[in-house]
Amino acid sequence: MSKTPFMPLWVSDFLGDTLDLDAAEVGAYMLLLMAQWNRGGNSLPDDYKKLQRIARCGRNWPRIWEQIEHYFDRDEDGVYSKRLRLEAQNVAAKRAVNAQNGARGGSAKSLKSKEQQQANATNSLQRNSSIPEPEPYSIKDTNVSLSVSTDATRHANEVSQAVSRYNEAATKAGWPQVQKLTPNRSKQLRLRLKDCGGLNGWEDALRRAFASDFCRGRTSKPWTGFGFDWLVKAGNFTKLMEGNYDNRTDNGATSNRPENRPDPALEQIARLARLR
DSSP: OSSSSSSOHHHHHHHTTTTTTHHHHHHHHHHHHHHHHHHTTTTBBBOOOHHHTTOOOOOOOOHHHHHHHOEEEEEETEEEEEHHHHHHHHHHHHHHHHHHHOOOOOSSHHHHHHHHHHHHHHHHHHHOOOOOOOOOOOOOSSOTTOOHHHHHHHHHHHHHHHHHHHHHHHHHHOOOOOOOOOOHHHHHHHHHHHHSHHHHHHHHHHHHHHHHHHHHHHHHHHHHHOOOOHHTSSSHHHHHHHHHHHOOOOTTSSSHHHSSSSSSHHHHHHHHHHTO
């Protein structure tokens, strides 16, 4: 059990990183973090049922774990929050210095020695590769929690940019815009970004959809079902990327009409978005 009864929590960072989690998911995530802290930062058992009990979840545990699993890493002992482990190690090191200095007494000389040793301990932590200081985050506003890894931050930014680029294309094409990024939408978008290789592939999908008469509702029997939720479904996205919705001539060949080529305005939007 941890000898430190309190756990540091950067509130703004935590809230910013968990915006796509519902209340049950946030509660389960926090209980797992507290359980790891109570173990001195050591790993939790990589056991599905035990983690379910620690998080105090019932039948909804599979859904909840699917949403929060990416916040944790794994080692030979189980699952753990990387950032929380670093915080626990740093607090333990400072406690050890304080305990050592406390045993020296309350003289002025001892107080001066205590301050010097605390400074040395901080420098030692920065030099010691086994207990690295958490690197400062450069994400705007509040996008990082106490335990988020750099990979999770990168994925969150990629998702946000992908939604922004969809909305820019939707404004021009007349598609419905994304008003709320739910946990399920975020999950599906992350999977599609993985399928197409990231933002460049996502932009290619938007260009294909924008050039498609079918997706734009410009066929003889107009279809108006295109939207974000349609696009991020695995089957629809695959068909779009394979050219199933490309414009075709009467003989079935892909049309060379200008509207089937990348739209210069949409290309400009994509370039401007990348320069932000």
